[in-house]
Each structure stands twice: as structure tokens, then as C-alpha cells.
Amino acid sequence: MYRFLIRRILGAVVILLIISAVTFFLFFAIPRDPARLACGKLCTPESLEIVRHNMGIDEPVFLQYWHWLTAIFTGRDFTYGHCDAPCLGYSFVNQEPIFNAIVDRFPTTLSLTIGAAVVFLFFGVGAGMVAAARQGRALDKIASSASLLGASMQIYFVGVLATWILVDQTQILQRPTYHDFTANPVAWASGLLLPWLVLSIIFTANYTRMTRSSMVEQLSEDYVRTARAKGMSTRTVFLRFAWRGSMGPIVTIFGVDLGVLLGGAIITEQTFSLHGIGELSIKAVENQDLPMLLGVVLVSATAIVLFNIVVDAVYAFIDPRVRLN
Amino acid sequence: MTTPFLSVRDLTVDFHTEDGVVHAVDGLSFDVEKGTTLGIVGESGSGKSVTNLAILGLHNPAHSRITGEITLDGDELVRAPKSQLERLRGNKVAMIFQDPLTSLSPYHSVGRQIGETFRKHTGASRKEARDRAVEMLRRVGIPHAQTRVDDYPHQFSGGMRQRVMIAMALVCDPDLLIADEPTTALDVTVQAQIIDLLKDLQQQFGTAIILITHDLGVVAGAAHEVLVMYAGRAVERGTVREVLGSPRHPYTWGLLSSMPRLHAPVDVPLVPVRGTPPSLINVPPGCPFHPRCDFQALAGPDMCRGERPELSPHRGHGDACYLTPAQKQDIFIEQIKEHL
Numbered sequence: 001m002y003r004f005l006i007r008r009i010l011g012a013v014v015i016l017l018i019i020s021a022v023t024f025f026l027f028f029a030i031p032r033d034p035a036r037l038a039c040g041k042l043c044t045p046e047s048l049e050i051v052r053h054n055m056g057i058d059e060p061v062f063l064q065y066w067h068w069l070t071a072i073f074t075g076r077d078f079t080y081g082h083c084d085a086p087c088l089g090y091s092f093v094n095q096e097p098i099f100n101a102i103v104d105r106f107p108t109t110l111s112l113t114i115g116a117a118v119v120f121l122f123f124g125v126g127a128g129m130v131a132a133a134r135q136g137r138a139l140d141k142i143a144s145s146a147s148l149l150g151a152s153m154q155i156y157f158v159g160v161l162a163t164w165i166l167v168d169q170t171q172i173l174q175r176p177t178y179h180d181f182t183a184n185p186v187a188w189a190s191g192l193l194l195p196w197l198v199l200s201i202i203f204t205a206n207y208t209r210m211t212r213s214s215m216v217e218q219l220s221e222d223y224v225r226t227a228r229a230k231g232m233s234t235r236t237v238f239l240r241f242a243w244r245g246s247m248g249p250i251v252t253i254f255g256v257d258l259g260v261l262l263g264g265a266i267i268t269e270q271t272f273s274l275h276g277i278g279e280l281s282i283k284a285v286e287n288q289d290l291p292m293l294l295g296v297v298l299v300s301a302t303a304i305v306l307f308n309i310v311v312d313a314v315y316a317f318i319d320p321r322v323r324l325n
Numbered sequence: 326m327t328t329p330f331l332s333v334r335d336l337t338v339d340f341h342t343e344d345g346v347v348h349a350v351d352g353l354s355f356d357v358e359k360g361t362t363l364g365i366v367g368e369s370g371s372g373k374s375v376t377n378l379a380i381l382g383l384h385n386p387a388h389s390r391i392t393g394e395i396t397l398d399g400d401e402l403v404r405a406p407k408s409q410l411e412r413l414r415g416n417k418v419a420m421i422f423q424d425p426l427t428s429l430s431p432y433h434s435v436g437r438q439i440g441e442t443f444r445k446h447t448g449a450s451r452k453e454a455r456d457r458a459v460e461m462l463r464r465v466g467i468p469h470a471q472t473r474v475d476d477y478p479h480q481f482s483g484g485m486r487q488r489v490m491i492a493m494a495l496v497c498d499p500d501l502l503i504a505d506e507p508t509t510a511l512d513v514t515v516q517a518q519i520i521d522l523l524k525d526l527q528q529q530f531g532t533a534i535i536l537i538t539h540d541l542g543v544v545a546g547a548a549h550e551v552l553v554m555y556a557g558r559a560v561e562r563g564t565v566r567e568v569l570g571s572p573r574h575p576y577t578w579g580l581l582s583s584m585p586r587l588h589a590p591v592d593v594p595l596v597p598v599r600g601t602p603p604s605l606i607n608v609p610p611g612c613p614f615h616p617r618c619d620f621q622a623l624a625g626p627d628m629c630r631g632e633r634p635e636l637s638p639h640r641g642h643g644d645a646c647y648l649t650p651a652q653k654q655d656i657f658i659e660q661i662k663e664h665l
Contacts, residue, residue: 136387222427229381229422230415230442230493234407244432320477321431 001313008312012305017069019301020294024065027290034092034288054079055092057290068294088298089291093283098295101280106299108178109276111188112268113261115196117254120203125250127204128211133238135216143208150205159198159271166194176272199268203257210253214246221245247318255311256304263300328399329356330533331380331501336393336403338375338384338557345606349375351557353393354636359500360527362534364548364565366541366580368602372557373537377503379403381418382410398500416446419494423506425486429478429493435462436474439493446497461492465522484515491522498530505537520547541584545569553577556603556613558633563642573644573653575618578661586665596664612645620656624648 035052036043043051052058056067056078067076071087080095088098131143166173173194179187218224219242227241264278277296284292316322338350350372357363365373378384379391382402395402397418402410414420422428430438439461440454449457455474462470465488478486487507494502504523508516524547527534536548544551544565551568553561553576561574572578579598600617603609615621615629624647634645646653 222422222424223430225383226420226422226428226490227430228383228414229420231411231413231445232415232441233411241430241432244430319432320434321479 001316004313005309008309012302012309015305016298016301020069020298021065023294023297024068024290025061027288027293028061030288032288034290037288038092056089068291088295091292092289093287093292098291101292102277102295102299105276105280107180108274109262109264109269109278111178111181111192112195112199112265112274112276113258115189115192116199116203116261116265117258119196120200120207121254123200124204124207125211127208129215129238129243131208131212132215132219132242140212144212147205147208150201151209153201153205155198155202155267156271158201159195159268162194162198163272176274178274178276195268195272195274198271199261199265207250207253210250211246214249215242218242218245244318248315251314251318252311255307255314259304259307260300262303262307264296328396330359330398331357331535332394332396333376333380334394334396336376336379336395337391338372338379339390340384341388341390342606347605348608349557349605350379351608353554353557353559355552355559355562357501357533357535359533360531361549362523362527362536362547364536364538364544364551365554366539366544366551367554368539368598370602370605371554372605373554374505375557376554377420377505377535377537380503381414381420382407412446415442415494415499416497417499418501418503419497419499421487421490421494421502421504421507424510425483425490426478426510428490429486431478434475434477435481435489435493439474439489439496442493443496457496458492461496462489464495464526465489465492466518467492483511484518487511487515487519488522491519491526495526495530495532499532501533501535503535503537506539507536508540508543509538516543517546523547541569541580553580556608557605558613559636559645560614561644562636567642571654572657572661573642573650574614574646575620575648576614577644578657579617582661582664593664612647620648620652623652623656 035048035055035057038055039048039051049058056064059067068089070076071083071085071089073085075085075087076083076089078090080090083090083097083099086099088102090097091101127143127147131140134140163176167175174190176195177191179191181188215238219238221242224237224241224245227237232241262277264276264281266278266282268274269276269278270282277299280292281296281300283289284296333356334354336350336353337348340347340349353372353376355363365376367373375384380395380397380402382405384391391403393403397413400409400413402413405413429435433441436455436458439458440451443449443457444451444454459470459474462474467473467485467488473481478489481489487510491507502523507523508519511519520543523534523536526532536544538544548565550564551562552559553568553574555576561568561572561577568577569581572581576598579596582596583598585595598617599619603613603616609616609630611628611630611632612618612621612634618629621629628647634647636643636645644653648656
């Protein structure tokens with residue numbers, strides 16, 4: 001187990017290095033000068049040089065990448081002042097330290113992800129199990145049609161509609177805002193309830209379909225027949241045997257989804273004006289803000305790589321045939 | 326005349342599919358006594374497994390229709406409620422399946438899988454169930470049972486897995502054991518070990534066994550009586566000596582002729598049964614075997630495609646064929662026996 005973790009974490013570091021390098025060099029492949037943008041209307045060639053130097057983009061690209069990389073571990077001195085390790089640089093746009101910006105925004109994204117994940121895992125897997133148990137009957141058909149409908153929804157459509165009905169017209173739910181969880185858990189939950197529900201609609205639909213098909217497949221397996229042949233009740237057969245076999249694929253997809261969501265639920269954040277990582281990444285692209293772009297890419301990549309490792313470890317617990325070493 | 330331990334009468338199993346109704350078993354009757362083994366043989370799709378899954382009530386009622394009577398030790402099973410069948414399965418009637426790798430749960434240790442059956446039917450504690458599992462593993466000849474009880478099926482070899490399967494089936498001392506091709510997935514030396522193990526356990530505990538197989542060698546070595554099935558019906562029934570020694574039905578002749586012989590010259594080709602098994606949706610009228618039968622002309626014009634022949638006599642060595650006993654004997658001795 002430890003050997004597995006160490007090996008996988010080392011591998012993850014390599015992947016993150018590659019991703020950051022590719023992002024870095026791709027950025028400079030774009031034929032637009034971020035210094036020009038920062039320099040403003042009254043830009044002279046001299047001031048442009050100064051701006052470029054301040055932004056640290058007057059050096060060769062390889063050297064720039066090296067400075068960016070070492071700053072994460074050692075910190076770095078900028079014209080604006082010293083940036084402590086872990087330093088991801090300053091924003092080109094508003095000179096805000098990137099690390100602080102991410103730490104500032106991450107709780108919003110994390111809260112959005114956790115809440116939505118709880119909702120879609122509960123309802124998606126639940127509905128899928130019910131559909132599998134009632135195969136071919138009314139409940140199955142209802143669940144299957146509803147999930148098809150849900151899977152074809154768009155967040156910006158459902159989100160705006162739900163806000164209009166549940167917030168503007170009937171005031172059943174609060175207008176989405178982010179409150180700190182530690183300060184006021186109730187405000188935190190009620191402020192995020194609507195985004196959670198809307199974000200989880202598509203996921204719930206997908207998990208319903210996935211759980212159902214996985215369970216149906218497992219229920220026709222030989223070992224499930226054996227379980228019935230030795231007198232296990234329908235409930236035991238369902239939960240102890242078929243569900244156990246269905247968990248693998250669901251956990252795998254769940255890990256990927258969590259990773260993706262932690263990189264920022266861009267559309268959901270935009271729809272509900274929440275200030276999370278997704279919003280940061282859109283702004284970074286709009287403003288050609290390289291340090292910010294690298295920062296958010298690093299966060300998303302870390303989340304995905306990390307959850308992949310977690311999924312593999314969990315898999316070993318679910319299925320004893322999987323050996324980690 | 327006492328009632329037999331297991332009695333199956335006029336069993337019919339139909340499956341409703343998109344292509345039509347599949348008549349998987351059609352009017353099947355047989356008995357099994359305690360302490361004896363009935364071998365059921367026949368090609369794939371002849372209804373062997375379907376019959377035995379019906380005894381345990383394992384067919385999905387949404388897709389199947391079962392009629393007839395199955396009486397086990399005085400209890401009627403076809404119309405029995407689900408709860409009664411659940412109490413019966415794994416307890417009084419146990420089943421062993423063909424492929425022990427796919428038939429054991431890969432997610433649970435063998436000790437747990439054996440123990441949970443015991444707990445379900447006896448209400449034993451975890452500790453007692455575990456002790457019982459170790460005892461069962463020892464009984465079926467698994468070395469180091471004490472430590473292997475916590476291993477998972479994939480850590481056992483094929484033969485050992487089938488032993489685990491048998492241990493699981495026997496954990497509640499069942500009165501009837503249904504073994505569905507228990508040796509098909511195993512290699513020959515292991516097959517013999519498994520058959521010997523079943524015979525030993527039968528002698529010790531007086532279990533009745535239904536042995537489903539398409540391997541006549543296994544039947545010859547392990548069964549007392551044989552039932553030959555074709556297209557969901559019994560075509561011949563009798564003791565092993567009767568059916569394998571002086572078979573009467575053309576289909577049985579075909580099965581015997583298609584078997585390789587150890588002492589036959591190597592250049593003599595095997596004779597397969599001509600044609601293919603019939604569709605169970607459109608079963609041929611009359612004797613379902615007649616399109617593949619070389620002797621139908623002898624029975625008289627249109628005899629075989631008219632009425633369906635009944636298995637007769639009702640007890641002892643019986644067969645479902647319109648040929649006269651003298652014809653059967655002559656054909657067997659003159660045309661079949663020399664090739665066996």
C-alpha cells in the first residue's frame with residue numbers, strides 16, 4: 001500500500017510538471033503580448049520594456065519556466081515585493097498574489113463540489129438501484145425517462161429557470177451566495193442549496209443510468225445466482241452481492257467527476273455569480289493572465305490526478321483481486 | 326409403494342421471449358431416492374439445467390411459466406411461497422454450478438461465503454459460522470483450512486475452488502444436492518477427485534444427488550440411475566447398467582456412438598449425432614428427435630411425426646420410442662454395439 005502510494009504520488013508530480021510546462025509554452029505560442037495589454041493606451045516603447053521586465057516575461061521562456069517552478073518551493077522577489085513559498089507569482093492584471101487568490105476562491109468551489117456530489121450520489125445511485133430492482137416495471141420506466149430528460153438539460157437553462165421560479169417568484173430558496181462554512185453552516189448550506197441542486201441534475205441522471213445498467217449486469221452474473229441458490233434473501237442478494245460488484249465502475253467515474261468539479265464548475269459559477277476557481281480560470285483566459293492561468297490549471301490537474309490515486313486505492317478495497325503492488 | 330424423496334411430475338417450463346415461447350422443459354417426470362445419484366444427460370439446450378433451477382425456484386417469474394408438480398419430502402415446491410423456497414435453498418437443497426470461478430463471489434472470502442449460508446439457515450454466530458466453514462473446508466480436502474478460510478476465490482486453483490463450492494453447498498447438510506456440470510470446467514484428474522469426493526460425502530451423509538452432465542463417463546462412474554433428456558423431454562430412463570449397457574432409444578445410441586473410446590483404433594472416426602438440436606420455440610411434432618433419427622422408417626409410416634411417444638414403462642428401464650422392443654434390441658446389437 002505505501003509503495004503504491006509513493007509510486008503514484010511521484011508519478012503525479014511528473015504529470016503535473018508536464019502539464020504546467022505545456023501550459024507555459026502554449027501560452028507563449030499565442031502571438032499576443034500580455035505586456036501590451038498591461039501597459040495601457042499611453043504606452044511608449046520604454047515603458048513597455050519596463051512593464052515587460054516587471055512581469056518577468058523579458059527573459060527566455062525556458063528561464064521563465066524555471067523561475068516559476070523554483071518559486072513554488074523557494075519563493076521569489078518581484079518588483080512589487082517578495083513572494084513567499086509556495087509562490088505562484090502575481091497576477092498580470094491586478095498584481096494579486098496567485099496563491100492567495102486561489103486559497104481565497106477554493107472554498108467556494110470545494111463547497112459547491114461536495115454539496116452537489118452528496119446530492120447526485122444519493123439520488124443518482126438510489127434511483128438507479130430502484131430502477132434495477134424494478135426492472136421493466138413502472139418505477140424503472142419513470143426513472144429511466146427522467147434520467148434521459150435530466151441528462152439532456154443544460155445548467156444555464158435550468159439554473160436561470162430555477163432561480164426565477166424558486167427565488168424570484170416564490171422565494172422558497174435563497175439567492176445563491178457563498179458564506180463561510182465555519183462561520184455559519186446554516187447560511188452556508190442555504191446559500192448554496194440552489195446551485196447544488198442545479199449542478200447535480202445532469203450528474204444525478206448519469207449516475208442513475210450508470211447504476212442501473214451496472215446493477216442489471218451484475219444481477220445476471222453467476223455468483224449472484226449462487227447467492228440466490230443458497231437461500232440469501234432478495235435484499236441481501238441485491239445489496240451484499242450485486243451492489244458490491246457494481247461499485248467499481250461507479251467509484252471510477254465518481255473520482256473523475258470530483259476531480260473535474262474541483263477544477264471549477266465554470267458554468268454553474270457563472271450562472272449563479274459564485275466566485276470560485278471556475279470564475280478565476282475564465283478571467284485568466286480573458287486577460288491573458290499567465291500566472292493565474294498556470295495556477296488554476298495546476299489546481300484542476302492536481303485534483304484530477306489526486307482523485308485518480310484515491311480511486312485506485314479504493315478499488316483495492318472493493319475488489320480483492322486488485323493488488324496494489 | 327412409498328413416496329419418493331424427490332418427485333417431479335409433468336414439469337413444464339416455458340420462457341416468454343421476443344421470438345416466441347421457448348418450451349424448455351415439456352412434461353418431464355422423474356424421481357430421486359435418498360442416498361442415490363440420478364445422472365441427467367443430454368446435449369446443450371436439452372433442458373437439464375432449466376429443470377434443476379426450477380426445483381429451486383430460481384427462474385424469474387416475470388419471464389417464465391412453470392407448471393406440474395415438484396414434491397420434495399412431502400412439500401410441494403412449484404407453488405411454494407418465496408419465503409419457503411428461501412429457507413429451502415442452501416439448507417435442504419443445495420446446488421453446485423459449472424464454473425466455480427464465476428459462481429463464487431470474487432468480493433468475499435470463501436470463509437464468509439460458506440459461513441453466511443450457515444448463519445442464514447441456523448442463526449449461528451459469526452464465530453460458529455467461521456468454525457463451521459473451517460470444518461467444511463477440511464471435510465472437502467482443502468489443506469491448511471484454518472488459514473485458507475480467509476482467502477478469496479481467485480487465490481484457489483480450479484479444483485480447489487470447486488471444493489469450496491461443494492463445501493458451501495454441503496454446509497447445512499442438505500438432503501438433496503444438485504450438481505450442474507460440476508466437473509466440466511476442470512481438467513480430467515481433478516474431475517475424478519471431485520466425483521470421488523461427491524461419492525464419499527454421499528456415503529457418509531446419505532445425500533440424494535442430481536448430477537447434470539453431458540459426460541457419459543462421469544455418469545458411468547458416479548450415478549445410480551440415468552435420465553436422458555432431449556428437447557426438454559425424457560427419452561430414456563433406467564439404471565446406469567440398463568441405459569449405458571443396453572440402451573433402447575436412438576438418441577442414446579447416438580450419444581454413446583459419439584463418445585471417444587480408449588481402446589478403439591485411432592483411425593476410426595467418431596460418429597456425431599446427425600443434424601442439430603431442434604429449436605425449442607418450434608419443437609418438431611411427434612417425437613422431437615425424428616428429424617435426426619435414422620430408424621424412423623422402421624416404426625411405421627408417419628408414426629414418429631404424428632403423436633408424441635410416451636416414456637414407457639413407467640418404472641424401471643423406460644424409453645420414449647415407437648420401435649418395438651425386438652427392433653430396438655436387434656438394431657442395438659447388430660448396428661450400434663460393435664462401434665462402441
